[in-house]
Amino acid sequence: MTFKQKILQHHMVLLQDKIDVYRDMISGLADDAQNDAKSSAGDKHETALSMMHLEQEKLSAKLQEAIHFKEILSKIDVSMDSDKVILGSLVKANNLQLFISAALPKITIDGISVLALSPQSPLGSQLIGKEVGDEVEVNGSKFTVEAVQ
Numbered sequence: 555m556t557f558k559q560k561i562l563q564h565h566m567v568l569l570q571d572k573i574d575v576y577r578d579m580i581s582g583l584a585d586d587a588q589n590d591a592k593s594s595a596g597d598k599h600e601t602a603l604s605m606m607h608l609e610q611e612k613l614s615a616k617l618q619e620a621i622h623f624k625e626i627l628s629k630i631d632v633s634m635d636s637d638k639v640i641l642g643s644l645v646k647a648n649n650l651q652l653f654i655s656a657a658l659p660k661i662t663i664d665g666i667s668v669l670a671l672s673p674q675s676p677l678g679s680q681l682i683g684k685e686v687g688d689e690v691e692v693n694g695s696k697f698t699v700e701a702v703q
Contacts, residue, residue, distance in 0.1 A: 558632040558644050558703060560663045561653050565670060568659070569624040576617035583610050623656040630655060639681045639702055641673055646701040647681070654678055 555563070587606045630642035639645055645652040651668045658670035671678040677697065680690035688699045 556632065557663065557666075558642075558653075561644065561661070561668055561670075562627060562630060562632050562642075562655075564661055564663060565653075565655070565658055566624065566627055568661070569620050569627070572620045573617060573624065576613050576620065580610055580613050580617065583613070623658060626656045635703065637685055637702065639684050639699070644668075644703040645681055645699060647697040647699050649700075650697075652677070652681070654681065 583606050587603055626641075632642055634642065636643060639654060641654055643654045645654060651666055653668050653670045654673055655670050657672040657675060660667055660669050662668070671681075673679060673682050677690070677692045680692055681697075681699065684690060684699050684702075686699050686702055690697050690699075
């Protein structure tokens, strides 16, 4: 398994775990609301149901975001190499390993830290289309593309 494949697989597992947790939490809230409806009445009951509903909405938004990120990752072909930075490229710049995919948490694979960047992020958008040796500047910091996989 290549380094890029390991990165993609790790992110897919993390996202699936998040999706499972969010679904479980939403299901738990729905069960709580149903049980609460059977046993309570009055203003306190209405407030509790409203709070549960708001929490469900927040979790649903996070769930949709995780599903969206997983869909983006599923479109990446890590076996494809390009001299230019594209979606799915692993870019080394300023001794940072940057995986152009989606805005995901920093991970460590084989002792190497990898930052996942969205191609729409300030740095990601500047890197798209660049080649080894190209420089970009974001927020006053210069980044030199050292390698593209």
